[in-house]
Amino acid sequence: MSKVTRATQLLAKAGVAFSVHTYAYDPTAERIGMQAAEALGAAPDRVLKTLMVLVDGKPACAIIPSDHEVSMKRLAAALGSKAAQMMTPADAERITGYKVGGISPFGQKRAIQTVIEMQALEHDLVYINGGQRGLQVRLDPADAVSVLNAVAAPLVA
Structure with a gap:
């Protein structure tokens, strides 16, 4: 697995401090985000x-806690x-340039409106997909908001 993706390249170019974490991706997992949290040994509300x-x-991106x-x-x-409404997996892959299970909000084919659950900003560090199945980047959620020009809002039911 490559630890260099369009997502990590974008973060590095933007001067964002981040670390890369890999795990054994399970394509049969019922809830991919929860599987990632468990594999990383991280609290589910920190794995977005x-x-x-x-x-x-119009296409948009929502970033929420995995639980x-x-x-x-x-x-x-x-x-x-x-x-x-949710986008179809095929459309999500076409628009982002990433495979489902490895879709990152960073380094997508084109910039789109992004909203992040505001609860995520209460953490010092969170995990967000790094652009490949089984690859997460850990960073300050405020940096994610800044790089993505995202809106922070209450998104979870």
Whole structure:
């Protein structure tokens, strides 16, 4: 497994302090984010999952703790929109350039609106997918917000 991805390159170029962590990715896991947390020995609320969504028909990215589900109403409201829905896996892969299970909010093919669950900002460090299955980057969530030009909002039900 390469520890250099578009995601890690973007973070390094932006001067963000981060560390790379690998684990044995299980493609059969029912909840990939929870499997990552367990494999890393990290609290599930510190391992954030990247969800690709459509908000009023436009691609967006939601980053939430792996032990929660996103509220589509809250997500839409955070972006000043009316409706949100999950993107199909095929569309998520096409738009991001990453494989499902390895989708990172960093280094996607093009910049899209991103919202991060504001509870994540209460932690000093969080894990976010590093652009490859079984690869996570650990960083300050405030740095993630800054690099992604993300909005922090309540997203979980």
